[in-house]
Amino acid sequence: MVKPLSEYFASVKYADAFDYGYGPVRDFLSYPYETNAADWVITNPPFRLAEEFILRSFDVARHGVAMLVRTVFLESVGRYNRLFLNDPPSVFAQFVERVPMVKGRLDQKATTATGYAWLIWEHQKRDASKLAWIPPCRRQLERLSDYSDDQPALF
Structure with missing residues (x-):
């Protein structure tokens, strides 16, 4: 994620x-980040x-948190009580196409x-959660250079 985020943000720490x-x-959960150490925490944990x-991100981020999760993450009474009941996300953005992920590398054929x-979660927005759909975009956003063999793994 660092590479595409760096195309849009002046500074990306990772x-x-x-x-x-x-x-x-670095272990995100145990590393001694200061409160409000970053504007945003954006990750696929x-x-x-x-x-x-x-x-953990709620304390580290000044403005907001964006987490890439499996859709089934929403399906838990315990998680609802511990997280969503008091801190619902501002936006739930569902990919309409399946996004293949392979641990530690990019795979064009996955x-x-x-x-x-x-x-x-946008800290300043406390309205009801908004449902959004991320339209099919994988083929439009991919570049052949994303898959070159000499590139280091980016996630």
């Missing part, structure tokens, strides 16, 4: 839990730790049966 050859290795990442969505 780290990863594993050494994919791109950026420092390890899915089993998504709730913990979201809760497919998936899993649905994904962005959950976005």
Whole structure:
């Protein structure tokens, strides 16, 4: 995500839990980030730790949090009570096409049966959650250079 985010933001700080050859290795949940250390926290957390990442991000981010999660992340009474009841996302943005993800690398031919969505919390917005759809866009946004063999893994 660092590469495309860097195309839109003047400064992008990044780290990863594993050494994919791109950026420092750091455990987001235990690293001593200061409160409001970043404008935004934007990430695709390890899915089993998504709730913990979201809760931690609320303290780290000044303006908002954007988490890429599996759509089924919404399906939990416990998670609803711990997270969504008091801190619902501002936007739930569902991908209408399936977004294939392969751990540690990009794969142009990958497919998936899993649905994904962005959950976005904007700290200044406390209105009801908005549902949005991310229209088919993968083919329009991909570049051949995204898949070149000499590129380091970007996620």
